[in-house]
Amino acid sequence: MAGNDGRHGGVRKTNKKGAQKGSGGQIRRGLRGKGPTPKAEDRVYHAAHKRKLERQRREKGRHQREQTELVVGRNPVLECLHARVPSTALYVAEGAANDERLSESVRLAADRSIPVLEVNKLELDRMTGNGMHQGIGLAIPPFEYADIHDLLADAAQSPKPGMFVILDNITDPRNLGAVIRSVGAFGGNGVIIPERRSASVTAVAWRTSAGTAARVPVAKETNMTRTIKEFQKNGYQVVGLDAGGDHTLDTYDGTDNVVIVVGSEGKGISRLVRENCDTIMSIPTEPWVESLNASVAAGVVLSEFARQRRLAQ
Template structure:
């Protein structure tokens, strides 16, 4: 028979597919239910899930905005209270070790009719983002920035030579706070910072300024080149600080209206702002020191210009 012929081509062919013995339980598993259908917002491919993710992101951002800015640490809080920094409440951690600074802070806050709120230490940790608060935090409202035109007008009304600092590419709020403190210490009239890519007056800046941000105005402007030209049109010399300057602090006369432009330690002053400065000035240092921190450089120049003005009388 053809089907039994052992010769090549004599084998019977069949179209059968699949296993010949059982299914290994695959059919039974395939018939088993998969449970209830997940909610649309739980299905990662569904538009409702994307809306949920975006809603959660907005809620987190809203929660973060609602959290108060806190100046923390016993000395900074006390200094801010003495400087009458605008504040909304004083937070004290339950069980915080008492000392003269804590007692004085509570007494001073009460004297200013500020609410003194006792909170759990873990709650204060969460509010501050770390545990370095020393059991105390001063809540401050958002900073109100000045207008650069008002700053120039106020300096002119004082009948004394004006002195301002422009910070360019400074992103560390501690540097901003230190510069604000130096401006206040050496008789400056204010600080100007860019709207973008710059540190702002946050709780960290308040803390570093030791409360002087309450008395030294800070303006935030969108176009720093335009600000430089605005000062020049009002009779100011604009001095940019750079290690390769064509003038040095030893020979520069800072007794007239002057604006000091300070760039970051890494990037320096941005190109357009640098090109519009009247002078690029360097600070003499030991040769093996490459550069100074931005706030240190600003403090050195402010101190020297203040000394010159005192001598001139």
């Protein structure tokens, strides 16, 4: 019968096919698109990639320089060196006229192992943004702020009751520096300032503190109301200084854990901060004196509380 013949050519051919070996999809995957070609600067073997890395390195260095404050002027630089403000370098312009202040600044820097770098006057102009540097500049690194929880923990370890100052609406770094100095002088544990709308620990604050900023911790907090509640939770009485308070310094007992809140001379303490204080206290003064400078007010209260604590020992 046709089709049953086993001889070659006698087998019926059909279009049916069984399982066959295939590429396993490799050809199909090979034909698939690989997406857009990467930019030249993203290809590690390309010269543009090396230029990109160099550009990033320069930008990082510029950012670090911007964070470093440069104190300029012969008197300010000398004051910072006398106050032992942390410094990373002393820049002196080539050909700068020498005088006693410049010589003493170089000597103090050398004594403290601060690098003294001679730079071109135009370079110092560029670094300072103006030509008013008098041929000298001192590089100050960013201040390292403390953490509020660390301050509370350290105060809890001390046998003495804690005493802190919170500054609200204080924008003058000289006031901040003076408060830091008073806190150190009268046995306080630290200063807390807001993250925004507040003076920071700059070279001016360092100078005004007469170097005590090296030993008095300063914390920077974003939410002062929350900070006050954190102190209260840890057993602190929060006293806001303001004229016409319900207590006066003459009658207030400052021998326990206390936080002194000081506002600006003009605006005073902000509403939310005032509402969360346990007590509003005033400082007795002559009637014709309208108000005290913020740093003076803080110093007066710190001194009185320190006196009370000495008598209570």
